[in-house]
Amino acid sequence: MQPFGCILMFEVMKRDIFQAIADPTRRAIIALIALQAMTPNALAENFHTTRQAVSKHLRILTECELVKPEYRGREIYYSLEIEKMKEIDEWLEQYRQIWETRYEQLDEVLAVLKSQKG
Amino acid sequence: MQPFGCILMFEVMKRDIFQAIADPTRRAIIALIALQAMTPNALAENFHTTRQAVSKHLRILTECELVKPEYRGREIYYSLEIEKMKEIDEWLEQYRQIWETRYEQLDEVLAVLKSQKG
DNA sequence: ATCTTACGAAACCATTCGGTTGCACTTGAC
DNA sequence: GTCAAGTGCAACCGAATGGTTTCGTAAGAT
Numbered sequence A, B: 001m002q003p004f005g006c007i008l009m010f011e012v013m014k015r016d017i018f019q020a021i022a023d024p025t026r027r028a029i030i031a032l033i034a035l036q037a038m039t040p041n042a043l044a045e046n047f048h049t050t051r052q053a054v055s056k057h058l059r060i061l062t063e064c065e066l067v068k069p070e071y072r073g074r075e076i077y078y079s080l081e082i083e084k085m086k087e088i089d090e091w092l093e094q095y096r097q098i099w100e101t102r103y104e105q106l107d108e109v110l111a112v113l114k115s116q117k118g
Numbered sequence C: 001a002t003c004t005t006a007c008g009a010a011a012c013c014a015t016t017c018g019g020t021t022g023c024a025c026t027t028g029a030c
Numbered sequence D: 001g002t003c004a005a006g007t008g009c010a011a012c013c014g015a016a017t018g019g020t021t022t023c024g025t026a027a028g029a030t
Helices: A024-035 A040-044 A051-063 A082-117 B024-035 B040-044 B051-063 B082-117
Strands: A067-072 A075-080 B067-072 B075-080
Touching: A024 A040, A024 A051, A024 A067, A024 A075, A024 B082, A040 A051, A040 A075, A051 A067, A051 A075, A082 B024, A082 B082, B024 B040, B024 B051, B024 B067, B024 B075, B040 B051, B040 B075, B051 B067, B051 B075
Parallel strands: none
Antiparallel strands: A067 A075, B067 B075
16 A cells, blocks of 8 residues: 555646535635645535545545645645636626626616716 | 535525536537527527427426526527526536636646756 | 554435436417 | 417436444554
């Protein structure tokens, strides 16, 4: 068997970030470790599941590089890779343009109504 | 064990918008109808699936109010509810604050390095 | 050296998911 | 009225998902 700390424990497998954030527990994990790095045990105390279940979520989050492990003794501190969150923001950008355009159009309509009124 | 509901409290919705956008086909549907309202038949021509499969995706998107049907004769035109997309943007907001803060800190570091260099 | 703690892996299970096929209903054209 | 077109729905199926339990291994404590 492989020694514990020196081999990649999580296979580098491409995961869909949108599928990663689909699960509410994983979003909660993201919210927690956004504040500070946490171990699987510490994380598990916040949920109604076992540590192993949290570990599986962390595996998925790590596979899509949303989360990064830091090995410290026999503990592993997981922290958020905030850069990866930008991918969601970039995907959202095209739709943000749409709703901003609609706001401008609405502003125009309101301006016209106001000028007609006054 | 921590008191449970503090983090997962908001997951009582019938359909989760994050789960809705997790599927790549549904994201493609969103992208298509963002441009113009489309019928299930017209949508299905863009994918390698049956019309019924697209219909099931549209049902999920409609249930979480990401998509709105408009009945016109025997056809149904589905259009994007752009307002709903803002929910994702609002969720992202907290993390956007984090990465913007890091950028500012990085800028500070770079400024210090530059001043020391010059 | 031995025990405890922290962790991931594996095996297993129930549920959900995405897809297909077949069917029923409604609308519009003939 | 009859027929074709456009839909949604139910039943079914294989695969994926999220969870648990059991285990093996590494690191720290006694």
